[in-house]
Amino acid sequence: MNEKLSTSLDAAKLSERKSALVLTAVVQAIGQDPEKFNISYSAIRRNRNKNRKRIAIGLKNKFKPNVLLTVHWDGKMLEDITGKTVVDRLPIIVSGEGVAQLLGVPKLPNGTGKSIATAVYDATLAWEINNKVKCLGFDTTSCNTGMNIGACTLIEQKMKKDLLWLACRHHILEIMLEAVVIKCIGRSSGPDILLFKRFKKSWHIICKDDFQTLSSLPAGSTATLSEDNDFLVSFCRKQLEVFQPRDDYKELLELSIIFLGDIPLKGISFKAPAGLHRARWMAKCIYSLKIFMFRSQMDVSKWKHDNDIAERAVALMDEYNKLHTTDEEQKQFLLLTIQNFRQRKGSSNFNKSTLGQL
Structure with a gap:
């Protein structure tokens, strides 16, 4: 088993047992006899451990910035x-x-x-x-x-x-944003914000063509924001021309343009609400804009308040935390291998362009 195959199995999160099933099927598909190959759980484990260690050590030796x-x-x-x-x-x-x-x-x-x-x-x-x-x-x-x-x-x-x-800076912004959330809808005793949770559950019944923008607010209440409207729209457009490392950053910019009464380059569209854990400051911004724009379709009288506010290596550990190995040294080798694999392939999603590079 070479490094490329070993790393691909790791990236696909396949255990030794699942790897053996896949490899056996592949060998049979190409017209070979699996009995002539050593496709045992222990052999796969040994080879993967050796390859992870070799890759991790190689990365460390080559890293001379x-x-x-x-x-x-x-x-x-x-x-x-x-x-x-x-x-x-x-x-x-x-x-x-x-x-x-x-x-x-x-x-x-x-x-x-x-x-x-x-x-x-x-x-x-x-x-x-x-x-x-x-x-x-x-x-x-x-x-x-x-x-x-x-x-x-x-x-x-x-x-x-x-x-x-x-x-x-995100944590600095989060402190200010959290204060606004608490002011508008009160403190949450659980891990989720109930207002956002209810909105997420109601998303499927919301008409996406029936939304309201900043101009729907009473005259005089948005005077300052209206004066900066063109500047804010221009800022959002310029930022969208720059590579955005996270989809939620891009979504917030596009929502802001729509909220301000303009149209993003790719047109007006709304993504279904995603994660809403209260620790994610970006989620608070996105949920708040969506709730405001679709508030006319919801029975907000039961939501307490509708006029509320307008955080990469942790995810990797979380994703691969209990996969493949319980050995601490191998866990470090595995994470380095996966990170290197993703950098080389450019994506953790196995689309056609990614698979073509394997």
Whole structure:
């Protein structure tokens, strides 16, 4: 089993058992006898482990960036690969001009600044890039920003140099947006915002051609926004000309154009409501605009209020958390292999253009 086949099985999230079934069927389809090939679970596991390790080591040896780097991290509580407990995982990535590399997703003993700093420093040390790291990218939590025992301060002490702190702007925006949500519809005691949840369930009965824009508000209530209308529409259009790394960013820009009374380049269309977890600030913006524009079709009197407001390596760990292996070292090799596979193929979706590159 070569690296390309091994990586493809990993990317497709096939276990050893499922891989054996697929490989046996492929061998039979090309007119060969499966008995002449060693397609056992143990043989597949050994080969995949060897290939993951070889790829991961190769990535580390080849990674010699000649640009300055920013190291990013973001912790998340996930079920352990043993399936018995919940652990704190810390995806660590470095980026620079034309450079983006996952260093690892270590398991932390706890979520303290000391544990985070140690994990980040050890990762950069293992990849031999400490001399290239000049910036820190992080969430604005106390374990990161603490003056004395925050991760950023401790990383600077370990690296023996000052670093530029780049606090995630999304979390700054989220704080302001959360305040508006609470003001308009109150606090949510659960993981979801009930107003958004009800709207999502009602989406199938909403007429997508019957929507309202900013102009539907009472005269005088939108004077300031109306004055900036042309500027805002122009800004949104220019941003849509730039590559948007996430579909929800693009959706928000297009919704904003429609809300302001203009028409996006590709015409007016509305996507079905997606994830609505209250931790996602972008979802709050998108849901709020949609609820406003379709409010005339809903019985909003039962929704308490209809005039409410107008966060990449964590997803990878979440997606592949319990697949293929329960060995910690192999888990790190697997994540590096998948990230490298996705960078080379350009997409995690197996469409025709992607499959053609395999």
